[in-house]
Amino acid sequence: MTRQEKRNLKDISKLKRQRERQKFIAAAAGAKPEPPPRVRLDTRTADWDEEDPVVSELRRAVPAQRPAVAAEAIATEEGLVTAIGKGVCRVQTDGATLRCRSLPGLAVGDRVRFALGAVQEILPRRTTLSRPDPHNPKLERVMAVNVDVVVNVVSVSSPPLRPGLIDRYLVAIQRGGAKPLICVNKIDLLQDERELEALDVYRTIGVPVVLCSAATGAGVSELMDALSGLTCVFTGHSGVGKSSVLNAICPSLALATHQVSAANNKGQHTTRSSSLHILANGTKVIDTPGIRQFGLWEIGAEELRWYFNEFGQFSHGCPYANCTHTHEPGCEVKEAVRRGDIPKARFDAYLRILQSLLE
Numbered sequence: 001m002t003r004q005e006k007r008n009l010k011d012i013s014k015l016k017r018q019r020e021r022q023k024f025i026a027a028a029a030g031a032k033p034e035p036p037p038r039v040r041l042d043t044r045t046a047d048w049d050e051e052d053p054v055v056s057e058l059r060r061a062v063p064a065q066r067p068a069v070a071a072e073a074i075a076t077e078e079g080l081v082t083a084i085g086k087g088v089c090r091v092q093t094d095g096a097t098l099r100c101r102s103l104p105g106l107a108v109g110d111r112v113r114f115a116l117g118a119v120q121e122i123l124p125r126r127t128t129l130s131r132p133d134p135h136n137p138k139l140e141r142v143m144a145v146n147v148d149v150v151v152n153v154v155s156v157s158s159p160p161l162r163p164g165l166i167d168r169y170l171v172a173i174q175r176g177g178a179k180p181l182i183c184v185n186k187i188d189l190l191q192d193e194r195e196l197e198a199l200d201v202y203r204t205i206g207v208p209v210v211l212c213s214a215a216t217g218a219g220v221s222e223l224m225d226a227l228s229g230l231t232c233v234f235t236g237h238s239g240v241g242k243s244s245v246l247n248a249i250c251p252s253l254a255l256a257t258h259q260v261s262a263a264n265n266k267g268q269h270t271t272r273s274s275s276l277h278i279l280a281n282g283t284k285v286i287d288t289p290g291i292r293q294f295g296l297w298e299i300g301a302e303e304l305r306w307y308f309n310e311f312g313q314f315s316h317g318c319p320y321a322n323c324t325h326t327h328e329p330g331c332e333v334k335e336a337v338r339r340g341d342i343p344k345a346r347f348d349a350y351l352r353i354l355q356s357l358l359e
């Protein structure tokens, strides 16, 4: 073999090696598995807690994967979502209670279409009750949907009455389309009737106020009558007795309740997830975790005034269509407050919330 031939051979084997390497790289690139599709199972918009026994039970019982079946081949059924956990939910149909994989954004009270152990579609909602997540104000927390009445449970003492919280609830309820009802619990602890005077203003503007005691049973039948046949969500500060009132209405619910902390007079969060229960008379009740603060979801300062219904008839007389009822001369709302046609407490509540939205 000549030197030239040797050199050629060397070049060929070099070329071969290069080709081999390229092939290997191409094959390696081709064989690289596709990154798995991102599965979003974000139900953080609903109120649930991983440690809640209902939620952990739901998780255990759900199939790991959706079966691969063509969408048009799936026969769906309709049901009502009664509890939610991470990626899973409990669905009630006419005859059965099932556990299903959920969809992002699902809330207790949702009507859904489901098939093969998975929710396929959330049906349009009539009403919603939302608030911003206390730890991430950009995230919506949907407390309940499709309710007729939001029962804002308050207690006269232990924990004390907080009218500011009621005012914020009323705004959120108005925005979400349900009707409000104020349930004043623990009236057995009432020392003086005058403690209830702060609630008169709500009766004046047409919000039903029902006094009751889960401990003695006083007023419980009146509350049941007011809610008969409706879908209602019980909300309010922790420890006011939401779960206790629901147990008084229907003892078989046996919802967990908790002591109010002696140290700070605040309730503890015993109820960790929202859950819907259907009572014998057809009334549907939703118990919710207690809250310590109540933010307003997606309500701007400029639209706040529309959620104070009692301003409505007077605001038509304001000289400016976009009157904020604060500094404008000739404002008919402020005039109505001066005359006593709009309760001063309500106007003050408006100014307080407006200020908080502008901060």
Ligand SMILES: Nc1nc2c(ncn2[C@@H]2O[C@H](COP(=O)(O)OP(=O)(O)O)[C@@H](O)[C@H]2O)c(=O)[nH]1
Binding pocket: 185, 186, 187, 188, 189, 212, 213, 214, 215, 216, 237, 238, 239, 240, 241, 242, 243, 244, 245, 256, 257, 258, 259, 260, 267, 268, 269, 270, 271, 290
């Ligand atoms: N004195 C009195 N205590 C009550 C009444 N209702 C509830 N409680 C107590 O208040 C505490 C908190 O009740 P709970 O139902 O867990 O409140 P929730 O956090 O709003 O669900 C418990 O210790 C209950 O026993 C009532 O009508 N009167």
Ligand SMILES: [Mg+2]
Binding pocket: 242, 243, 244, 256, 257, 270, 271, 288, 289, 290
């Ligand atoms: Mg509770």
Ligand SMILES: [Zn+2]
Binding pocket: 315, 318, 323, 324, 325, 326, 328, 331, 332, 333, 334
């Ligand atoms: Zn005005």
